[in-house]
Amino acid sequence: MSQTNWEKVKQNIDSGAPIPYDGLEDGPYDPNDDDAVDAFFYEATKIGPQERARGVASVRLDIADSVLEYFYAQDAEHFREHINEVLKQYVEEQTEKAAKPELAKAS
Numbered sequence: 393m394s395q396t397n398w399e400k401v402k403q404n405i406d407s408g409a410p411i412p413y414d415g416l417e418d419g420p421y422d423p424n425d426d427d428a429v430d431a432f433f434y435e436a437t438k439i440g441p442q443e444r445a446r447g448v449a450s451v452r453l454d455i456a457d458s459v460l461e462y463f464y465a466q467d468a469e470h471f472r473e474h475i476n477e478v479l480k481q482y483v484e485e486q487t488e489k490a491a492k493p494e495l496a497k498a499s
Contacts, residue, residue, distance in 0.1 A: 421428040463471040
């Protein structure tokens with residue numbers, strides 16, 4: 393729940409008065425200083441692909457409820473990693489079959 397006094401914020405905006413700021417107790421930057429605001433948000437938004445592990449992409453994937461429930465029941469904390477491991481194993485097996493035509497015929 394927000395502890396912001398939104399009525400006071402609205403009054404400050406309507407009056408055109410600067411936003412009250414009392415050093416670091418009020419936050420990491422002075423909201424009245426445009427350069428400080430820009431610098432803070434420039435640094436704060438530096439997240440993304442460079443933060444992810446190499447070779448891992450974040451995607452949205454529709455999975456059958458029964459499949460998700462199975463993996464979640466096995467390990468709720470790491471179910472995504474388990475799904476990824478099963479998919480990697482499948483890709484490796486299919487790649488091996490493609491490299492050895494006699495394996496592809498056996499399945």
